[in-house]
Amino acid sequence: MEAARLEGFLADRDAWRATHCSIGRAMGVVGTRSAMLILREAYYGTTRFDDFAERVGITEAVASARLKELTAEGLFERSPYKEPGQRTRYEYLLTEKGRDLLPAVLALMQWGDKYLHGGRGGPIGMRDDLTGEPVRVEVRSASGREVPLGELRLTPNVSEEAARRSLRR
Amino acid sequence: MEAARLEGFLADRDAWRATHCSIGRAMGVVGTRSAMLILREAYYGTTRFDDFAERVGITEAVASARLKELTAEGLFERSPYKEPGQRTRYEYLLTEKGRDLLPAVLALMQWGDKYLHGGRGGPIGMRDDLTGEPVRVEVRSASGREVPLGELRLTPNVSEEAARRSLRR
DNA sequence: ACGCTGACTTTGACATTGGCAAGCCAGGGT
DNA sequence: ACCCTGGCTTGCCAATGTCAAAGTCAGCGT
Numbered sequence: 001m002e003a004a005r006l007e008g009f010l011a012d013r014d015a016w017r018a019t020h021c022s023i024g025r026a027m028g029v030v031g032t033r034s035a036m037l038i039l040r041e042a043y044y045g046t047t048r049f050d051d052f053a054e055r056v057g058i059t060e061a062v063a064s065a066r067l068k069e070l071t072a073e074g075l076f077e078r079s080p081y082k083e084p085g086q087r088t089r090y091e092y093l094l095t096e097k098g099r100d101l102l103p104a105v106l107a108l109m110q111w112g113d114k115y116l117h118g119g120r121g122g123p124i125g126m127r128d129d130l131t132g133e134p135v136r137v138e139v140r141s142a143s144g145r146e147v148p149l150g151e152l153r154l155t156p157n158v159s160e161e162a163a164r165r166s167l168r169r
Numbered sequence: 170m171e172a173a174r175l176e177g178f179l180a181d182r183d184a185w186r187a188t189h190c191s192i193g194r195a196m197g198v199v200g201t202r203s204a205m206l207i208l209r210e211a212y213y214g215t216t217r218f219d220d221f222a223e224r225v226g227i228t229e230a231v232a233s234a235r236l237k238e239l240t241a242e243g244l245f246e247r248s249p250y251k252e253p254g255q256r257t258r259y260e261y262l263l264t265e266k267g268r269d270l271l272p273a274v275l276a277l278m279q280w281g282d283k284y285l286h287g288g289r290g291g292p293i294g295m296r297d298d299l300t301g302e303p304v305r306v307e308v309r310s311a312s313g314r315e316v317p318l319g320e321l322r323l324t325p326n327v328s329e330e331a332a333r334r335s336l337r338r
Numbered sequence: 339a340c341g342c343t344g345a346c347t348t349t350g351a352c353a354t355t356g357g358c359a360a361g362c363c364a365g366g367g368t
Numbered sequence: 369a370c371c372c373t374g375g376c377t378t379g380c381c382a383a384t385g386t387c388a389a390a391g392t393c394a395g396c397g398t
Contacts, residue, residue, distance in 0.1 A: 002263070003213060004212055004213060004214070005298050006213060006250060008294070010324045013213065013214065013215070013224070014186050017224055018206075018209070018224075018292075018293070020286070020291075021206065021209065021278075021281075022277070022278045022286070022291040022292075023209050023278045024202060024205075024275050024284045024287075026277040026278070026281035026285065027201075027202040027205050027206075028202070029285070031200065031201070031205075032196075032200070033197070033280035034202055036192050036193075036195075036196050036200075037187075037190065037192060037193055040190065043172060043301070044175060044182065044283065044323070045172035045173070045175070046182070046282055054194075055186055055187075057186060057188070063277050069191055070337050074284075075193075077211060078223060094171070097284050099171070099285070099318055100280055100283065101280055102308060102318055103272070103276040103279070103280075103306045103307065104273060104276035104277045104279075104280055104306075105192060106308055107270075107272040107273035107276045107306065108191070108192050108195040108196070109191045109192045109195070110191075110193045110272070110273075111191070111195055111269055111270055111273055112190075112192060112195035113191045114194025115243075116194040116195065116211070119190070121326060122191040122326060123189050123325065123326055124175025124187070124323050124324070125324045125326045126322070127256070127310075127321075127322045127323075128311075128314060128316050128320060128322070129320045129321060130314075130315075131310060131312065131314070131321055131324075132313050133311040133312055133314075134310070135308060135309065135311075135316050136308075136309060136311075137272045137273075137276065137306060137307070137308050137309075138306070138307060138309055139271060139272050139304060139306050140304040140305060140306075140307055142297075142302040142303050142305075143170075144313055145297060145299075145300070147297050149212060149271055151297060151298045151299055152212075152297070152304060153295070153296045154293050154294070154296075155293070155294045155295075156292065156294075157290055157291060158243075158292065
C-alpha cells in the first residue's frame, strides 16, 4: 500500500479534488496514440508531413489533424524551407515546449520496453552519445537521489485559500 | 533541428519503421485520460472503487471499465479486505508494473505544470520526503549526467537481422 | 499551358471514450 | 424478511480518433 505522502490539507483526501490537474490537461494535449508517436518521430529527426504519416504509420488525415493541433498548442512550429528548384514548403520543427515532453515520452518507452515485450526488452536502446552509457528516465531530488513513490511528498503549491479554490471538489 | 542520433542501420530513416514501438504499445494500455488519472489517484493512495470514481471525477461506468482493463494488464491487483461488521470487499492495489509508470505520469505532470497553467505552475509540488528537496523527472545517463535530446544516441538492441524483422516497414 | 509532386482536405464508415441514468446484487444490520 | 450500501453493470447517446480512398491546390519544370 505504498503511496506518496500528502502534506497539509492535501492529507484529507475527501476535502479536495484535483480539478486543475496537470496530468489531465497534458492528456488533453498529447493524450492520443498519434500525438505521442508523432513526437517520437520528431525526436528521431523527422520534420516533414509525408514522412510523419509514412513513418508513424497513420493516415494523412490523422497526421494533418494532429500536426495542426500540436502546432496550435505550440509543440511544433511551421517553418518555411526551400530546396533548390522546389517551391517553398513547410516543415514542422519541435519547439522547447515540444522538446520538454521528452522525459514523458521516454518514460513511456522505458516502461513499454520492460513490460510489453515478453521480458525481451524493446527494439531500440538509449545511450548517452558522449559517454556511451545507458540512459534512463528517473525521478530524482535536487541532490541527485532517486526518489521512490513511498518517499515522495506532495505539497500544495499556493496558499490554502487559493489552493482550495483551484482544487475545488 | 535538434534530434537524437540514430545509430547503425537506424540512421537510414527510410529503411525501417517502428512497428513494435514501446510508446505505441504503452499508449494502448494507458493511453486514455481516465487511465492516467486513475494511476495518479493510486499514487495519492486511493484503493477503493468509489473513491476512484469520485476523486478522479469520472462516472462509475468508466471507472469500472478502466480498473478492469488495468487489472487485466497487471497494473493493479484486486485484493479482498474486510472491515469489521462489513462484508468482504475488494480494493485495487498497485503492482510493481503499475508503480513503474510513476516516471511517465510525473513527467506529464511536470510538463503540464510548466506549460499549461499560464506560467503560474501547477497546484501541487513534489519534494523528497526525507530531505525536503524538490523532485524532478529527468533523462540521465548511468553516471548521473542529464542527457538532452541532441546528445541521445539510439541503437538497435538486437542483431540487424532480428531488428529488421521487428522494425519491418 | 500543362502536368507532376508534396502537402494537405474531404468524405464516409466504424470503434472507443465518456457522460448520464437506471438497474442489479451480495451480504450485513435490524 | 426486508432494507441499505458499496460496488459494480447496462443502455443510450454524443464526441473523438482512426482508416481508406478520393479530391484539392500551389507552384516549379518543361
